[in-house]
Amino acid sequence: xxxxxxxxxxxxxxxxxxxxxxxxxxxxxxxxxxxxxxxxxxxxxxxxxxxxxxxxxxxxxxxxxxxxxxxxxxxxxxxxxxxxxxxxxxxxxxxxxxxxx
Numbered sequence: 001x002x003x004x005x006x007x008x009x010x011x012x013x014x015x016x017x018x019x020x021x022x023x024x025x026x027x028x029x030x031x032x033x034x035x036x037x038x039x040x041x042x043x044x045x046x047x048x049x050x051x052x053x054x055x056x057x058x059x060x061x062x063x064x065x066x067x068x069x070x071x072x073x074x075x076x077x078x079x080x081x082x083x084x085x086x087x088x089x090x091x092x093x094x095x096x097x098x099x100x101x
Contacts, residue, residue, distance in 0.1 A: 034056070036056075047070050048083065058073050069082060
């Protein structure tokens with residue numbers, strides 16, 4: 001976790017901390033507001049989905065059993081597997097979701 005000097009010494013200068021929090025150029029991460037679609041197996045069963053009431057947290061019903069293929073999507077550690085390669089389709093920004101075979 002990164003801590004700036006003004007954050008560590010904030011107890012000594014509360015007005016400066018208030019100023020920095022007000023004019024912060026990165027108040028939030030827009031990626032936290034994305035609702036990713038589900039990853040389904042060939043029978044339509046979910047391999048990964050976004051929990052509706054869990055702050056957009058991804059749920060992996062099979063746990064480690066499908067981790068090598070499905071991968072993961074984590075705000076700190078990034079993405080891997082299908083979560084990474086199909087990110088545009090999952091977040092709805094792909095131009096076409098048709099089968100390209």
